[in-house]
Structure formats: structure tokens, C-alpha cells
Amino acid sequence: MPELPEVETVVRRLRAPLIGRTFEDVRVEWERMVQLPVLELRTRLSGQRVQKIARRGKYLVFRLTGEDTLIFHLKMTGDLQVFPADDAFHQHDRVMFSLDNGHQLRFRDQRKFGRVYLTDTPDQMLGRLGPEPLDEAFTEHDFLALFNGRSGRIKPLLLDQEFIAGLGNIYADEALFLTGIRPQRRASTLTDEDKRRLYRAIRQVLSIAIEQNGTSLPDETYQGGQYQQQFLVYGREDQPCSRCDNPIQRIQLGQRSAHFCPSCQH
Ligand SMILES: [Zn+2]
Numbered sequence: 133m134p135e136l137p138e139v140e141t142v143v144r145r146l147r148a149p150l151i152g153r154t155f156e157d158v159r160v161e162w163e164r165m166v167q168l169p170v171l172e173l174r175t176r177l178s179g180q181r182v183q184k185i186a187r188r189g190k191y192l193v194f195r196l197t198g199e200d201t202l203i204f205h206l207k208m209t210g211d212l213q214v215f216p217a218d219d220a221f222h223q224h225d226r227v228m229f230s231l232d233n234g235h236q237l238r239f240r241d242q243r244k245f246g247r248v249y250l251t252d253t254p255d256q257m258l259g260r261l262g263p264e265p266l267d268e269a270f271t272e273h274d275f276l277a278l279f280n281g282r283s284g285r286i287k288p289l290l291l292d293q294e295f296i297a298g299l300g301n302i303y304a305d306e307a308l309f310l311t312g313i314r315p316q317r318r319a320s321t322l323t324d325e326d327k328r329r330l331y332r333a334i335r336q337v338l339s340i341a342i343e344q345n346g347t348s349l350p351d352e353t354y355q356g357g358q359y360q361q362q363f364l365v366y367g368r369e370d371q372p373c374s375r376c377d378n379p380i381q382r383i384q385l386g387q388r389s390a391h392f393c394p395s396c397q398h
Contacts, residue, residue, distance in 0.1 A: 134206045136190060136265070136298030137341035137359070142212055143187045144346070149214040154181045154232040162226040165241065167249045176200055176250055189261045189297030193254065201254040204239065210246030212239055261297040265334050275331040279319055286322065287315030288386045299334065302366045303341065305391045307333040309365045314397045315390035316383070365391040
């Protein structure tokens with residue numbers, strides 16, 4: 133599932149081919165991915181030019197010349213790429229946006245959980261998200277303050293997009309390993325020093341992953357790209373811990389899995 137680094141990589145790849153381009157039409161093969169009537173999407177989007185492409189949490193946010201903002205969520209298996217319009221379609225191409233230069237932005241999504249929104253009130257959707265972990269203005273002090281009044285387990289808390297934006301299963305597991313904190317620890321038992329180390333680990337894993345994804349093929353980006361080779365705990369159940377050789381454990385925590393080393397993490 134694409135997380136902050138994968139979405140950021142897609143955003144960076146889309147800027148050059150899309151900024152300044154005008155949408156001419158939209159073809160929808162799977163209507164449930166589009167969060168407004170298809171006819172309305174086609175009508176409102178036609179003639180609008182892309183001014184800016186940004187990321188907020190795991191959302192891709194396209195500012196357009198009109199009042200509207202086009203927003204995508206890649207969910208489990210979504211990916212966005214630009215192709216010449218006469219290139220053969222892929223069986224998982226679900227929504228195709230025709231551009232004024234004979235190219236198409238294609239939303240490819242095997243599982244069909246991806247979403248397309250067009251809204252003139254983007255803050256209603258994006259405003260509830262927590263802070264951006266890589267934002268320069270987001271300090272250690274701000275991170276510590278997020279924990280006020282929080283009593284749940286640390287891993288589900290890190291996955292809560294209203295607590296902090298953009299983290300998912302992979303990078304939460306990796307950051308907790310680097311910090312020596314078990315995913316099932318109560319957030320209220322973390323010391324300020326634990327939280328400072330966690331803040332630094334989160335920023336470290338996300339930054340390295342963005343760097344590595346930048347060198348991956350587009351098709352593998354959403355699976356963690358080159359960074360997959362470096363996972364220390366995620367997806368490594370029963371394999372030896374890189375620090376102590378004990379087997380990595382996988383447990384269920386809430387609705388999700390969590391991977392950790394029982395001897396290195398407390
Ligand atoms: Zn270990």
C-alpha cells in the first residue's frame with residue numbers, strides 16, 4: 133500500500149508532464165472510484181489547467197485554474213502515470229484523463245479501492261489530517277505535543293491520519309524498530325526521550341524511502357520501490373533480526389499486522 137514516500141514520489145513524477153496542461157475529457161471505466169457523478173466530473177474538469185501538484189498525507193492534490201481541486205487517493209494498489217493517448221490500455225486502467233497535448237493521465241488500480249475527488253472545498257477533506265512529518269516547520273516539540281491526552285497503543289496511533297499524516301504499516305513498523313519501541317506499547321508509557329527518538333526515526337525512514345523510490349521504476353514505486361530491499365522488520369516474519377539474529381515476530385494489532393523484534397524492542 134502506498135504511503136507518504138510512495139505518494140510523494142508519484143507527485144514528483146507527475147509535475148513535469150502535467151503542470152500547465154489542460155484537461156480535455158475523462159473516461160471512467162469503474163465509476164465507484166469517482167466520488168461525484170461522472171458527467172459532473174467531465175463537465176467541471178474540462179478546460180481546467182493544472183497549476184500545482186502537491187501531496188497532503190497520502191492524498192495527491194491538483195490545484196486547478198478554476199475553483200476546483202482534483203484529489204486522488206491511491207489506497208491499496210493505485211498508481212498514476214502519463215502515457216501517449218494512443219498507447220494500448222492496461223486491463224487495470226480505471227480512469228483516464230485526456231490532456232491537451234495528446235497524452236493521458238491514467239489511474240491504474242488492480243483492487244479498485246483508489247478514489248478520485250473533485251471539490252471546491254478541499255480543506256473540508258484535508259483539514260482534519262494531522263501534521264506532515266517532513267514539514268520543516270514540524271519540530272520535535274510539536275511531535276511531543278501530539279501525545280497530550282493520548283493513551284492508546286503506539287502503532288495504531290502512528291497509523292491514525294489525524295494524529296500524524298502519511299504513515300502506514302511499513303514505515304510505522306520500521307520507525308518503531310529503529311527506536312526500540314514495541315508496536316503494542318501504550319503511548320502513555322513513552323518517555324520524552326523515546327518520543328524524540330521516534331520523531332527522528334520517522335523522518336529518517338520517510339526521507340530515505342523518498343530518495344530510494346526516486347530511483348525505482350514507476351511500476352514498483354507503490355510497493356515500496358528500492359527501499360523494499362532495506363526493510364528491517366516489515367514483511368520479515370521469522371527472518372533473523374539484523375541486530376540480534378532472533379526471529380522477527382508478526383502480530384495482529386487492531387485490524388493490522390505489526391512486525392517487531394522481541395529482543396530489540398521493549
Ligand atoms: Zn533484534
